[in-house]
Amino acid sequence: MSDWGWPGLIAHRCGGALAPENTLAGLGIAARLGCVAVEFDAMLSADGVPLLIHDETLDRTAGVPGCVAAMPAAALLATDVGGVFHPAFRGETIPRLIDALARCRALGLAANLEIKPATGVEIETGRVVGELLASMAPTQRPVVLLSSFSADALRIAAGCVPDISRAFLVEAFDDTAIDTALALGCQSLNLSRQGLSAAHVAAVKKAGLRCLVYTVNQPDEARRLAAWGVDGVFSDRPDLLLPVSACQNPA
Structure with missing residues (x-):
């Protein structure tokens, strides 16, 4: 468990492998398991409504x-x-982002909201997601961590809600990822487990950033990453990792 007020275990795509991904059903299952944080993906429909879905196709x-x-x-x-x-x-159908946020609030779940723009609409997706969050009173929305692989989307969204913590997502560690995360005012750099080393984690922490890792499904790996200083992991099997997680409610 990190000391920055964010849980050390985050259920991937709402409920991990235990429910259809990016659904309200997944949120309910995550909460019943005892998770206190989830991750999900937001993409725009043709008419500009942010919905929960990962892929650009169905x-x-x-x-x-x-x-x-x-x-x-x-x-x-x-x-x-x-x-x-x-x-x-x-x-079980595709939900609107606003409904997922409301459900997280009702269930006491923190939400890592990944902005997942379709190709070519990075800026528009960031703007719509940011404006939606800005339109919600802090008492109406859950604790949110904004993240994206798109620096443009994250930058635009952050301009709408500068008070919300954010994380830059990358598939592989390099120094430019740290530089980008810092330039975006991020609190965390979120990295893939593939090819990750203790030295990479140390470099992230030395830069003053937190480090979250995806997608970790084995308890032994979660323990090893924690020993390296990783602040938290995303998992498709939160049921397996909960016993070894020191999850607490986020501040």
Whole structure:
């Protein structure tokens, strides 16, 4: 557990591998497990509504063709993403970002909101997400950590809500990632577990940044990363990592 007020375990894509990803059902499962933080992805529909989805197409999560950025929100909100995961979740649809934030608030979950823009709409996605957060009173929204692989999206969103903590996401460590995170005023640099070393973590911490790592599903690996100084991990198997996590409610 880090000392910066953010939990050491974050359920990946709402409920990890235990629920259809990026759904309200996943949030409920994460809360019932005892998680206090989740991560999810926000992308815009064709008419500019921020929704929870990871891919630019519906093929993987819904089993139907469709380009998210070319579809209106009404069609996306009616898209079943539960049935492909398991028949028990049939009828679980893509939610709006604002509804996911409200559900997190109601469940007492902190939210790592990853801005996941479709190609070519990085700035617009950052603006819409930032303006949505800015329109919510602090008492209405959960504790939020904004993150993105897109420096442009993160910069624009942060301009709307400078009070919200943020993290820069990268697939592999290098010095330029640290420089970008610092230039964006980030509190954390979020790194993939692939190719990560203790020296990389030490460099991040030396720069004054926190370090979160994705996607960690084995308790032994979580313990090793904690020993390196990693502040927290994203996991598809929060049920396995909760026993070794020192999760507490975020400040």
